[in-house]
Amino acid sequence: MHKAPRKGLNNSVTMGTLGYGVYKVPPADTAQLCALALDAGYRTLDTASLYGNESGVGQAVAEALAIGATVREDIFVTTKLWNSDHGYRRAHEAFAASKALLGLDYVDLYLIHWPCRGKGLALETYRALEELYRAGEVRAIGVSNFLQQDLEQLLEHADVVPAVNQVEVHPYLQQKGLRAFHDRHGITTQAWSPLGRGAVLDDPVIGRIAAELGRSPAQVILRWHQQQGVAAVVKASTGTRIAENFTIFEFELTAEQLAAIASLERGQRFGSHPAEVN
Numbered sequence: 211m212h213k214a215p216r217k218g219l220n221n222s223v224t225m226g227t228l229g230y231g232v233y234k235v236p237p238a239d240t241a242q243l244c245a246l247a248l249d250a251g252y253r254t255l256d257t258a259s260l261y262g263n264e265s266g267v268g269q270a271v272a273e274a275l276a277i278g279a280t281v282r283e284d285i286f287v288t289t290k291l292w293n294s295d296h297g298y299r300r301a302h303e304a305f306a307a308s309k310a311l312l313g314l315d316y317v318d319l320y321l322i323h324w325p326c327r328g329k330g331l332a333l334e335t336y337r338a339l340e341e342l343y344r345a346g347e348v349r350a351i352g353v354s355n356f357l358q359q360d361l362e363q364l365l366e367h368a369d370v371v372p373a374v375n376q377v378e379v380h381p382y383l384q385q386k387g388l389r390a391f392h393d394r395h396g397i398t399t400q401a402w403s404p405l406g407r408g409a410v411l412d413d414p415v416i417g418r419i420a421a422e423l424g425r426s427p428a429q430v431i432l433r434w435h436q437q438q439g440v441a442a443v444v445k446a447s448t449g450t451r452i453a454e455n456f457t458i459f460e461f462e463l464t465a466e467q468l469a470a471i472a473s474l475e476r477g478q479r480f481g482s483h484p485a486e487v488n
């Protein structure tokens with residue numbers, strides 16, 4: 211079975227370059243779908259307090275460990291602090307609640323889900339995450355949906371450089387400027403909605419490349435993320451799709467194919483604009 215390559219974060223921790231994400235996965239199905247993902251080879255799982263399914267993720271991990279299918283050190287679980295939990299004290303409480311639902315001794319990556327500029331509490335929220343990091347409760351801390359301006363403000367005050375900024379990235383929103391900023395500061399870019407919520411799957415250029423390679427459109431797009439050096443978390447709701455999306459480590463896109471995908475950039479978001487979320 212293939213394993214996703216792991217990428218070193220800006221500390222000693224490594225994260226899978228392809229993870230399984232469970233946004234909108236119903237809580238009752240989460241353990242079963244995460245088990246299918248673990249069977250397919252995923253070791254990186256992405257949830258959030260918002261998703262209401264942290265306990266299902268934890269259950270799948272516990273079961274995989276119990277049967278000896280994997281070891282804790284190979285598993286990488288991310289969860290995220292929701293917008294209503296900004297603030298120093300609330301952040302500590304939110305983390306304790308997420309950790310209890312996951313049933314883990316430690317969380318691998320804890321992210322501030324959105325900067326929530328209107329609240330103005332991101333810095334003190336991040337201070338709580340730094341404490342959790344120093345206490346060994348989390349192996350890495352980071353942010354999500356931070357624009358360059360949000361990161362600049364954070365970096366001015368933070369002691370711990372965020373390991374990850376998880377943002378919307380796909381062929382229609384390639385985030386080249388933000389990715390270059392991340393690279394300059396040692397922040398790993400992790401793509402959410404790597405398939406554009408499925409909307410990029412029907413693109414004719416992607417379809418043409420898929421036909422050339424004898425691969426599916428989803429495989430082509432996920433392979434593109436790999437070759438950009440962008441880690442991604444992808445969601446799918448059937449075992450077949452979950453496995454299909456993970457079968458991207460034994461083929462490569464050519465320079466011409468990469469250039470054709472680069473030309474698809476159109477600044478199109480399928481999710482919210484980070485400056486508008488509070």
Ligand SMILES: NC(=O)c1ccc[n+]([C@@H]2O[C@H](COP(=O)([O-])OP(=O)(O)OC[C@H]3O[C@@H](n4cnc5c(N)ncnc54)[C@H](OP(=O)(O)O)[C@@H]3O)[C@@H](O)[C@H]2O)c1
Nearest residue numbers: 231232233256402403404405406407408428444445446447
């Ligand atoms: N940090 C954030 O603010 C944030 C925001 C959004 C998402 N995320 C994370 O990113 C993960 C992925 O994002 P996403 O779920 O929005 O979008 P996505 O992974 O880009 O796309 C998921 C959609 O594509 C479909 N799909 C997946 N694989 C397919 C395949 N092989 N063939 C055909 N269709 C396929 C899925 O259908 P089915 O489900 O029907 O199989 C689903 O409708 C989330 O689960 C979550 O963990 C984070």
